[in-house]
Amino acid sequence: MSKRALTFTGLNARSRMIIYISVAVVYLACVFVWGTLLDPSAYAVRFADKFIPPSAGHIFGTDFMGRDMFFRCVRGLSNSLVIGLAASLISSVIALVFGISSAVIGGKFDKAVLMCVDCCMGLPHLVLLILISFMLGRGAKGVMLGVAFTHWPELTRLVRAEVLQLRSSQYVRASYKMGKSRMYVAMRHIFPHVIPVYLVGIVLLFPHAIMHESAVTFLGFGLPAETPAIGVILSEAMRHIATGKWWLALFPGLMLIAAVLLFDVIGENLKRLLNPSSAQE
Numbered sequence: 001m002s003k004r005a006l007t008f009t010g011l012n013a014r015s016r017m018i019i020y021i022s023v024a025v026v027y028l029a030c031v032f033v034w035g036t037l038l039d040p041s042a043y044a045v046r047f048a049d050k051f052i053p054p055s056a057g058h059i060f061g062t063d064f065m066g067r068d069m070f071f072r073c074v075r076g077l078s079n080s081l082v083i084g085l086a087a088s089l090i091s092s093v094i095a096l097v098f099g100i101s102s103a104v105i106g107g108k109f110d111k112a113v114l115m116c117v118d119c120c121m122g123l124p125h126l127v128l129l130i131l132i133s134f135m136l137g138r139g140a141k142g143v144m145l146g147v148a149f150t151h152w153p154e155l156t157r158l159v160r161a162e163v164l165q166l167r168s169s170q171y172v173r174a175s176y177k178m179g180k181s182r183m184y185v186a187m188r189h190i191f192p193h194v195i196p197v198y199l200v201g202i203v204l205l206f207p208h209a210i211m212h213e214s215a216v217t218f219l220g221f222g223l224p225a226e227t228p229a230i231g232v233i234l235s236e237a238m239r240h241i242a243t244g245k246w247w248l249a250l251f252p253g254l255m256l257i258a259a260v261l262l263f264d265v266i267g268e269n270l271k272r273l274l275n276p277s278s279a280q281e
Helices: 003-009 013-037 069-105 107-122 125-135 139-148 152-167 170-177 182-218 230-237 247-273
Strands: none
Touching: 013 069, 013 247, 069 107, 069 139, 069 152, 069 182, 069 230, 069 247, 107 152, 125 139, 125 182, 139 182, 152 182, 170 182, 182 230, 182 247, 230 247
């Protein structure tokens, strides 16, 4: 066995986690930046090139308007990442505020927050998302806010459970006995300890946000047809897939699945990396 192989196999679990996270982050960042800066002429309409199968000139083929599928998928995935990032940040902030405040304040406020969480989780998720998106006028704004307002309950429960454990700790009780206010205790003692759960929660919200944005757009309640998006591309592909144009649905679907799995890899490894019990691995 070579020295390089011995070095790689000699890496502990924490080092391998960092490598997995780094590779996933670099790939997603490259897709995001490339798609954002991509010239629209790269996926412009060219009717003379319509329905070209995957080839050296068009590795993902072309669609019914002659647009290059590879560049259109890169741009579409970049748009999905932007919407997923914005929606996840909004949703995570809502969850952080409700989770900490409900556990610290308690009483009727805690019951009201839990009732809102149960109501949101009890309703059909996709139906609620479509309703919010439609009420807000669809488009990027409607989808983003729809995803943001339907993805906070799970993280709220996690943050609340973490705060309930911290609330009974000795240093928090001592702070209350010294006359410190609830706001002081929440900001100085509880918030720093919730940060690891919060960061993991944001990352794990990304794949759900991206998948639901694509699903709502696919059903016609999200981004408009003229906007490059994975949901739009897949919706258009359904009209031609029965005629043998398999590449129109295969490659966009694979890119979407790859992005979701990479975010899951980042979230799961980050959760283990921030877990104190993995310190000895």
